[in-house]
Amino acid sequence: AIANYLSSDLPYQLSPEDVFLTVGGTQAIDIILPVLARPGANILLPRPGYPQYDSRAACCQLEVRYFDLLPQKGWEVDLDSLEAMTDDNTVAMVLINPSNPCGNVFTYQHLEKVAETAKKLGICVISDEVYAHVAFGNNPFVPMGVFSSIVPVITIGSLSKRWLVPGWRTGWIATCDPNKIFQKTGIVRNIISYLEITSDPLTFMQAAVPQILEKTKAEFHLKNLNMMREAADIFDDVCKEIPCLTCPHKPEGAMAAMVEINFSQVKGIIDDVDFCVKLAKEESVILLPGVTVGLKNWLRISLAVDPSDLEEGLSRLKAFSLRHAIS
Numbered sequence: 001a002i003a004n005y006l007s008s009d010l011p012y013q014l015s016p017e018d019v020f021l022t023v024g025g026t027q028a029i030d031i032i033l034p035v036l037a038r039p040g041a042n043i044l045l046p047r048p049g050y051p052q053y054d055s056r057a058a059c060c061q062l063e064v065r066y067f068d069l070l071p072q073k074g075w076e077v078d079l080d081s082l083e084a085m086t087d088d089n090t091v092a093m094v095l096i097n098p099s100n101p102c103g104n105v106f107t108y109q110h111l112e113k114v115a116e117t118a119k120k121l122g123i124c125v126i127s128d129e130v131y132a133h134v135a136f137g138n139n140p141f142v143p144m145g146v147f148s149s150i151v152p153v154i155t156i157g158s159l160s161k162r163w164l165v166p167g168w169r170t171g172w173i174a175t176c177d178p179n180k181i182f183q184k185t186g187i188v189r190n191i192i193s194y195l196e197i198t199s200d201p202l203t204f205m206q207a208a209v210p211q212i213l214e215k216t217k218a219e220f221h222l223k224n225l226n227m228m229r230e231a232a233d234i235f236d237d238v239c240k241e242i243p244c245l246t247c248p249h250k251p252e253g254a255m256a257a258m259v260e261i262n263f264s265q266v267k268g269i270i271d272d273v274d275f276c277v278k279l280a281k282e283e284s285v286i287l288l289p290g291v292t293v294g295l296k297n298w299l300r301i302s303l304a305v306d307p308s309d310l311e312e313g314l315s316r317l318k319a320f321s322l323r324h325a326i327s
Helices: 002-007 024-036 051-059 079-085 108-121 187-195 203-215 218-239 272-283 307-323
Strands: 019-022 042-047 063-070 090-096 124-128 153-158 171-176 256-261 298-302
Touching: 002 019, 002 153, 002 171, 002 203, 019 024, 019 187, 024 051, 024 124, 024 153, 024 171, 024 187, 042 051, 051 063, 063 079, 079 108, 090 108, 108 124, 171 187, 218 256, 218 307, 272 298, 272 307
Parallel strands: 042 063, 042 090, 090 124, 124 153
Antiparallel strands: 019 171, 153 171, 256 298
């Protein structure tokens, strides 16, 4: 069922043997990084990115190198920094699309450039698509697997985000690899070996997956996208009213946004962590400091809340920022 679901967006058909069930997207990360690790190997992660990759890489002694995402270009991959980080020991790069934490959705043209660059560098792409189809702006979601004839792609997905069921812990790894490179190099065999010694998704959840994928009505997804679009509009309008915060790219996918702190506009705050600590104490609003996702002196703001709660939280954020503004 998952193979058919993913294949509907691809120019070829995945087989059931190309898909491996996991206990959510997190376990997929926890499996695929050790599979690729070897002595002296390194992996390329986006900055900003998702911290689980850093943590898991550290556990399997996989060196992490960071390539930049460019806020002024809609958080596109800095292909020059990607190339500069790569050497003969680089095993893969990670791409998160739609992006958590940036809220962007990569275009077809940019993904094709990424695929061509990865091919030139001789590395595979791990495409984290747990927010697949949560795209509500101008750019439609395009799976990286579309370009797997150029470069082999390992896709990570889950039910949690598109179906709004994070507690169900049902995800997958899909090898999008029509040239069978992953089979020839033993990666598929190693994935199976790791799965044999780890927990499986709940059996009744596995049984429910075909019904969930095949019978969810389009109106359900449309309603959720409209909610996220409304949240993005609310966020963008209020953010423009806060002098010390700049959002370089209005969110158009996933469920979060990144904003930069302009310290020339505030007093008594030394960095992003200090900003978040004081905001929590003074306004009871919790934001994630950018340093936790690799971008110091930025903030990650979640949009996955009720519109009225989002408006209240942003109102408190605005009041806090104005209270600390340099007059």
